Amino acid sequence: MTLRSAEGATEIVQDDKAVYAAGAVVWRLVDGKLRVLLIHRTKYRDVTLPKGKVDPGEMLAQTAVREVFEETGIRVALGVPVGVSRYFMRPKRQKVVHYWAAEATEEAIRNSAFVPNHEISGLEWVSVKKARKCLSYPVDLEILDGFEKLVDDGILRTFPIIALRHAKAVGRSDWEMSDASRVLTERGKKQAAAIVAPLLAFGVRKIITSDAVRCVQTITPLAKALDRKPVQTELISQDAWEDGRSDARMVIGKRVRTGKPAVLCSHGPVLPDIFSELALATGTMPGSYLGSASALEVAAFSVAHLSATNPGSGIISIETHVPKV
Structure with missing residues (x-):
């Protein structure tokens, strides 16, 4: 799987030593106000963005949509890429997570069958400002920076x-x-x-x-x-x-x-x-x-x-x- 951005046509190639994952900054408008979706994870007792590891044979975009649905019950279509986070799970084992912006339609939200479970204890729609205070990890804040730039430029949708x-x-x-x-x-x-x-x-x-x-x-x-x-x-x-x-x-x-x-x-x-x-x-x-x-x-x-x-x-x-x- 290869991703290139319009700026400089950068290329990212999978390394067998890394663990790859994908997710999204899921967003919606509520009474004209922007809200993003945070997930509260049961096991880790943290607040983060929906994401998950690539299954064998999957491509990154496919993983992102599947993981959002599995964790939130919401079916989304991917928009613009908003960033890649990299961090080490243990020495010499890096995790690379690709994120996209993804609008949640009202129909998709109504059709969600999410209930709290052993992995996700709850979902929360918050403003970008509040998301910055709630997110547990600095790498998620960096992804939020990429998302907010789209908002500021008026090109989110x-x-x-x-x-x-x-x-x-x-x-x-x-x-x-x-x-x-x-x-x-x-x-x-x-x-x-x-x-x-x-x-x-x-x-x-x-x-x-x-x-x-x-x-x-x-x-x-x-x-x-x-x-x-x-x-x-x-x-x-x-x-x-x-x-x-x-x-x-x-x-x-x-x-x-x-x-x-x-x-x-x-x-x-x-x-x-x-x-x-x-x-x-x-x-x-x-x-x-x-x-x-x-x-x-x-x-x-x-x-x-x-x-x-x-x-x-x-x-x-x-x-x-x-x-x-």
């Missing part, structure tokens, strides 16, 4: 546009028919299944894909999970790109105007155009981070977070996720 490179397909040299008809390998099919939960973690509802078979097959498991029909288009296909007929601008422009979470499944050569058009459509200064975000391995995806309330903010951040399959 966001929506993602996700660029996904298709999963592993049969090579051109091994395929006798048209390039667009190439199918996924067995590994590719496993990759397509593995990225469903991480993509759902960002609240994806709309699926747009190149009409190439390898792209359509890549997003089929996601489409089934959402019970939604993907939109197929040659505008972001490799064939159209090679012939000069692609039009990433039209596709991206519509997605930015719509302001809804979406995933676009395309091809390696087309991805740089997708990110260039995303920067252009949002008034974002170009930089090397765009190249980093578009240089995706097969089945990897980059999440561009855009402000839902302040369009002039441009791309708030970009993070890249790579499946281990």
Whole structure:
């Protein structure tokens, strides 16, 4: 799993010596006032943010959403990354925890079945100021700093546009028919299944894909999970790109105007155009981070977070996720 931020395209790679975890600063508005969710843990008698360790085979975003639900009963979609905490559990054993901002909708809160248990004794919605007084650990305060910066900048509520490179397909040299008809390998099919939960973690509802078979097959498991029909288009296909007929601008422009979470499944050569058009459509200064975000391995995806309330903010951040399959 790899994360890159828009600022400098920093890369974080998992170290086998570290323990990885993920969580969120869960927030809501109550009578127009911002409140964040704290959990009171039974065993440790402390107050902290919802988080938990990565299960085998999980990607970080998937872990964050699962842990929030398991600890609070609230289903959330992830927003902007707000920081990474690092601390030592014991000598030479570091714990690394990735956090996102995550809005709790009123419906999600009503549907929560949380009751105090042997792990969590209670939940508490508090102001950011009070959270600073209640949190038990300095590393949580650092995460709260990242969250509060989003609040101060007026860009807390966001929506993602996700660029996904298709999963592993049969090579051109091994395929006798048209390039667009190439199918996924067995590994590719496993990759397509593995990225469903991480993509759902960002609240994806709309699926747009190149009409190439390898792209359509890549997003089929996601489409089934959402019970939604993907939109197929040659505008972001490799064939159209090679012939000069692609039009990433039209596709991206519509997605930015719509302001809804979406995933676009395309091809390696087309991805740089997708990110260039995303920067252009949002008034974002170009930089090397765009190249980093578009240089995706097969089945990897980059999440561009855009402000839902302040369009002039441009791309708030970009993070890249790579499946281990």
